[in-house]
Amino acid sequence: MDAAEAPTQMPTRPLIDICGVAKTYSGGTHALQGIDLAVRQGEFLSLLGPSGCGKSTLLRLIAGLGEPSAGRIEWPSATYDAAGRPERSLGFVFQEPTLMPWATVFDNVFLPLRLAGQRRRAVALRVEEAIAQVGLGGFARAYPRQLSGGMRMRVSIARALVMHPKVLLMDEPFAALDEITRMRLNDDLLRLWQAGHWTVIFVTHSVYESAFLSSRIAVMGARPGRIAELIEVPAPYPRDEAFRTSAEYNEYCRRTSAALRATLPDAGALP
Amino acid sequence: MDDNAPLPPGLRIIVPLLLGGVMLALWQGLVWWLEVPKFVLPAPTLIAQSLYNDWGTLIVSLWITLRITLMAFVIALVCGVALAVLSAQSRLVEISIFPYAVMLQVTPVVAIAPLILIWVGLEHIDRALLILATIVAFFPILSNTTLGLKSVDHNLRDLFVLYGAGAGQRLRLLQLPTALPYLLAGMKISGGLALIGAVVAEFVAGSGTGAGLAWRIIESANRLNIPRMFAALILLSALGIVIFLLMAGLQTMLLRHWHESAVRRER
Incomplete structure (x- = not known):
């Protein structure tokens, strides 16, 4: 297009x-x-x-x-x-980061794919890519409460982008x-x-x-x-x-x- | 002194032990000094002796009480969570179940005991004890889990709608994790209540095939064997403490990464 x-x-x-x-x-x-x-x-x-x-x-x-x-x-x-x-x-980013506090950054970004029935192993690269895209490479295993407000918002954006929305x-x-x-x-x-x-x-x-x-x-x-x-x-x-x-x-x-x-x-x- | 100042490690254990030691010594001294008869207040040494001599009988009773407590707790846990999940799926189920759950909770277990006893038959007193202890332990699990399942973040709920999550996915990935801290708090209360239920039930319904700790206490009282009564009491409270510590440990283990209640903060 x-x-x-x-x-x-x-x-x-x-x-x-x-x-x-x-x-x-x-x-x-x-x-x-x-x-x-x-x-x-x-x-x-x-x-x-x-x-x-x-x-x-x-x-x-x-x-x-x-x-x-x-x-x-x-x-x-x-x-x-x-x-x-x-x-x-579409991807949606709320006013608050709206992350699941019990899940790691990886699992939070993985969520949309998981709900769509994807297996973790099959899409791990794609999730890592989305995390790196927002500048959080290396934080995949961190929990939301360990991150600053700005970083949490980045996770939220990565979660919205991982599905490659229009x-x-x-x-x-x-x-x-x-x-x-x-x-x-x-x-x-x-x-x-x-x-x-x-x-x-x-x-x-x-x-x-x-x-x-x-x-x-x-x-x-x-x-x-x-x-x-x-x-x-x-x-x-x-x-x-x-x-x-x-x-x-x-x-x-x-x-x-x-x-x-x-x-x-x-x-x-x-x- | 600043109340929030960190205490040196070990002090949390040493200080209460020290206080306990002092109180025991005081008790021993007073009993000896005032020559209190042992059927009114036995000296700590006498209680320790009784604990040692009657260990064989007491440990069997402890096991019987523990078994009823654990079984009641597990049944309460399974039924409580199942009912809470069920009522979280439909408001209609919730409003129909809840009044009866409350009724079961507020009716004193002592008052239901004779009825349960008649129903299960006098030859199955164990079952009566189990049912009574379960009734006592059940409610905190149900009400806490119900509250937890309802406490889902609204935006997260919307997010699940956006990505087309099914009811099963929503329950497993969103509602149950949200409810976990509430459930664990309920379990902490229920663990203690299951023990209380098991003891009270035995007081009211009598012992089944074997005598639990409550029955040992009644029996000791009847024989004016007060040292053994104290020994049984000590075992009961030790059991309660162990249950509490296990629940607290489980809580910390499951929540330490993410829930405010279990996260350690550095100042």
Whole structure:
């Protein structure tokens, strides 16, 4: 697929087609309303918004964890299984590392393969490879509690990548980490994404993070949760330290920030 | 002094032993000084002598009590975990079982004993003892394991859904490991309760084919053989301590890599 070579280029068929999706919880909360979004093959898409705008809800719906109250989420290029569900081929990274504390790094990364019925011996190399990919070579036998927060998050990413997914869904994965760790993980994530040719949907509440990482930003507003604006960030990859300090990056941050501010009900009262 | 300061190794053993020695000496001295009759309070030396002389009888009784305790514990463990797993699969099973489990737990075992005795028949008192001890030991396993199975991390549960895990995989790879620390805590309580159950049951139901330690205590009391009564008591508490230590050891062994309760921290 040539779209993978040029992530920011628009292919004819979207990878995921989200049409008029709404989600209302049984309590009557309108978490999402009228969401239309076409996720492109190979792009790095951020869902940016304040808390309560439904960005995590949207991500979970895309993952198939819950059904939308209205509208539909289609995977035009996916094959469908016997039950008529799309075979989504996705990895999910939660806000917390969400590792099994009783299992070693190896066993945690092995989990998706194990659930798919693979034997440990047959996929050991593949698991080791995924662990090395996120820079944790040599830690396969460590237990999660022996690792730092950043390293645990790396294990979580390795677990998502071990299945070679087409789409990586990330729900504020670095929000709980310190600034320095987060910057390093951002760099490494971009490197992996460029090498791996997959698509990323990345939920964040940080303007700076989204502008640095994304090829496109969906700015969301709250009450009801909606997509307010789509901002293209056509700056070329690889993006590095030079980009982080450039005037161009600054300009994207400013525009994104303005779009985010416009979604808030009382723009003047922003702290 | 800082309460958290590390103690020199060995002190944890030496200090209690020292205290015990002092208390024993005090006991011996007082009994001798005040000339307390041995059927009221025998001197420690007399108890030791009785332990030595009656060792043959006592060790048989110890074995009988131990056997009932262990069997009751194992049955309670298997049934408790099985029922907990069953009720974790379906909320309907859970709400139907639980009230009866609670009923069984809160009804004093002493009060059920005569009924059980009639049911199993007077010629099978061993079975009655086993059933009564099992009833006592069963509940902590059931309630702790049920709680543990329900304590699964929500995100991990979602992850298992995402990767299409079956119910069996979810139970084996997610719910049971999550429940393990809870189960072990339940086992620690149950181990002690099984012993208590075995002793109380024997007090109430009498001895079966052979006399357990509880029966030795009753018998010694009837004969005013107080030193032997003390000897039997010492064996009982030693048995309880061994059971507790075994459970604590098992807990540390299984949890030391990952659970906060068993991990050693360096300061």
